[in-house]
Amino acid sequence: MKQLTSQQENTLKVLDAKLRDYFESDRSGHDFDHVLRVVRMSQSLTSDDANLFVVTITAYLHEIFDDKLQLPFNSVEEVAQKFDLDFEGYEEQIEQDIRSIGFKGGFDSKPSRTLEAKYVSDADLLDAMGAIGIARAFYYAGSKGLPFHDSRLDGVIAENYDEYRNLTRNAIAHFDEKLLKLVHVIETDEGRLVAKKRHEILSSYYDAFYSEIKGS
Numbered sequence: 001m002k003q004l005t006s007q008q009e010n011t012l013k014v015l016d017a018k019l020r021d022y023f024e025s026d027r028s029g030h031d032f033d034h035v036l037r038v039v040r041m042s043q044s045l046t047s048d049d050a051n052l053f054v055v056t057i058t059a060y061l062h063e064i065f066d067d068k069l070q071l072p073f074n075s076v077e078e079v080a081q082k083f084d085l086d087f088e089g090y091e092e093q094i095e096q097d098i099r100s101i102g103f104k105g106g107f108d109s110k111p112s113r114t115l116e117a118k119y120v121s122d123a124d125l126l127d128a129m130g131a132i133g134i135a136r137a138f139y140y141a142g143s144k145g146l147p148f149h150d151s152r153l154d155g156v157i158a159e160n161y162d163e164y165r166n167l168t169r170n171a172i173a174h175f176d177e178k179l180l181k182l183v184h185v186i187e188t189d190e191g192r193l194v195a196k197k198r199h200e201i202l203s204s205y206y207d208a209f210y211s212e213i214k215g216s
């Protein structure tokens with residue numbers, strides 16, 4: 001049901017206030033505004049068949065086990081306890097949903113997702129697409145000291161998960177290995193509508209980028 005009780009709204013307000021402190025220092029594109037965009041997008045995609053409370057908590061917490069962030073949480077139950085919050089018995093589903101999300105270069109096979117996890121996953125992928133997705137890709141590459149385009153690295157793209165995380169390559173290679181594929185990875189009809197527009201932005205940017213590189 002696409003509605004929250006006032007107690008659930010209060011839980012989410014406290015979660016928002018307490019969680020944001022843990023994201024203050026991120027400079028890799030996983031700042032708290034990314035989390036907020038995923039929360040808002042997940043909520044707007046969610047149909048009446050899904051549990052909006054579970055979707056929203058999952059969206060807030062979707063980065064907490066990411067090895068890049070090193071947050072001090074090992075389980076969703078730990079988050080509920082630390083922040084003194086009532087997740088109404090959904091801790092286990094939320095934990096499994098979070099662990100089923102994440103593109104990881106498309107190299108990691110994921111367990112099948114619940115409807116709630118599909119909405120959050122789509123919202124997370126949509127944030128890697130469109131104008132913001134382009135900004136995040138160049139920002140991430142810059143944070144890793146990777147060039148946006150060095151012609152000696154032309155054609156170098158990641159072929160496995162280790163390379164996906166560690167290979168020296170151009171920022172624009174990320175379009176080939178991930179961003180331009182995302183439109184086919186989106187799982188919900190609601191997400192596909194938004195993805196179509198964002199894919200067009202990615203695709204026309206990519207074409208313009210290479211036409212400028214060629215000097216045409």
Ligand code: ADP
Binds near residue numbers: 029137174
């Ligand atoms: P995932 O693990 O699901 O592929 P991340 O959480 O690592 O994604 O990605 C965070 C942001 O940084 C996303 O917008 C993603 O597209 C971007 N990103 C990840 N790896 C790279 C890379 N090698 N070059 C450019 N951008 C990247």
